Amino acid sequence: MTKAGILGMGRSLGDQVVTNLDFEQRLDTTDEWIRTRTGIEERRIASEQIDSSHMAFEAAKEALQQADTSPEELDLIIVATVTPDMAFPSVSAIIQEQLGASNAAAMDISAACAGFIYGIVTAQQFIENGAYKKILVVGVEKLSKITDMNDRNTAVLFGDGAGAAVLGPVSDDKGILAFELGADGTGGMHIHLQDEFLYMNGREVFKFAVRQMGESALGVIEKAGLTKEDVDFLVPHQANIRIMEASRERLDLPPEKMATTVKKYGNTSASSIPVAMVEELNNGKIKDGDVLVLVGFGAGLVWGAVALRWGR
Ligand code: UT7
Secondary structure: OOEEEEEEEEEEEOOEEEEHHHHHHHOOOOHHHHHHHHOOOEEEEOOOOOOHHHHHHHHHHHHHHHOOOOHHHOOEEEEEOOOOOOOOOOHHHHHHHHHOOOOOEEEEEOOHHHHHHHHHHHHHHHHHOOOOOOEEEEEEEEHHHHOOOOOHHHHOOEOEEEEEEEEEEEOOOOEEEEEEEEEOHHHHHHEEEEOOEEEEOHHHHHHHHHHHHHHHHHHHHHHOOOOHHHOOEEEEOOOOHHHHHHHHHHOOOOHHHEOOOHHHHOEOHHHHHHHHHHHHHHOOOOOOOOEEEEEEEEOOOEEEEEEEEOOO
16 A cells, blocks of 8 residues: 655744734733743744735745655645635635646645644545545644734734645655544534634633643554654644643653744644644754654644654
C-alpha cells in the first residue's frame, strides 16, 4: 500500500506584532495575567487588507517550494478554516487560481483548531487509495476578524496565520502511521460564533482540552503500534501552555520535546500546528526519521491526532 507523508511545509503570519503590554493599555488585563494563565507574550494580527487567502497563498507557495512540487502537479487543495474571506468561493478555490494549480480540485473544511489534522487525514485517504498523488493542505485563520477586541476573555488569546503542507507518497517506513478523529457536538455551545463574534466558555474548553489531548495522543500512539518511549516530538495545538504541558506530561516527554510557539503567536487555530512544525523544523528540532505526534482540539467540539514518521 502507498504510504502518505509530508513532502514540504510553509507558513505565513499576521504582519503586525501585538504584545501583552498593548492590551494592558486598552483593556482591564495585565501582562502577568496573560503570561501566567496562557503562556502568551505576543501574537501576530493581520492588517485589514490581508485576508485568509493571502496568508494561505504565501504559506502554500513556500510549502510547494520545500516539496519540490509545481502547482500543476497538485491534484487537490484542502483548506481548513473557520474564517474564510467570504462564505464562497472557498479559500481553496481562491488560492487554486492564484497558485496556477490548474489540475487541482478544491475544497474547504471546517474543523476549527483541529482543521489541519482533519485536512491531512483526508489527504492521506486519497493518496493511500491511489486516487491522487499530490495534495496541498492549508490551515489558515484570521481570527482577529471574529474577535471582539474589547472582550478580555478572548481578545488576548488569538492570532492570525497560515501553515501549509504538501502531502504525497513516501517510502514505506515514513509518513502517517495512525490517526484518530473525533467529535462531541454536545459541547458545541462552549465555543461558537454568535452574531459577529466568537464566544467562549474558557473554563469548560480548558477541562475538555486537558482530558482529550492526552487521550487522543495516547490513543494514536497505541494505534500506530508504538509506546510513549518511541515518541521523539509532540506538536500540540498551541492554545494555552497549561493545556500543552498537561499533554506533554501524559506522554512523559521532557520540555525540549514539545513544540511551543504559543508564546510568540498566541492561538492561531487551524494554523497553529503547521506553523509550530515549520518553526521546529527551522530550529532543527524535527529531524528525518523522528516519530511525531500532532494533536489538536477545537470548536465543535472536535479533536484529532496523527502519529507520523518524519521524512520522505
Ligand atoms: O483553540 C481552542 C480555543 N480555546 C481554548 O483553548 C481556551 C481554553 N481555555 C483557556 O485557555 C483558559 O480557560 C483561559 C485562558 C481562557 C482562562 O484561564 P482560566 O485559568 O481558565 O481562567 P478563568 O476562566 O477561570 O477566569 C479567571 C478570572 C475570571 O475572573 P473571575 O470571574 O474569577 O472574577 C476572568 O474574568 O480571570 C478573568 N479574566 C481575566 N483577567 C485578566 C479572564 N480574562 C482575563 C484577562 N485578564 N485577559
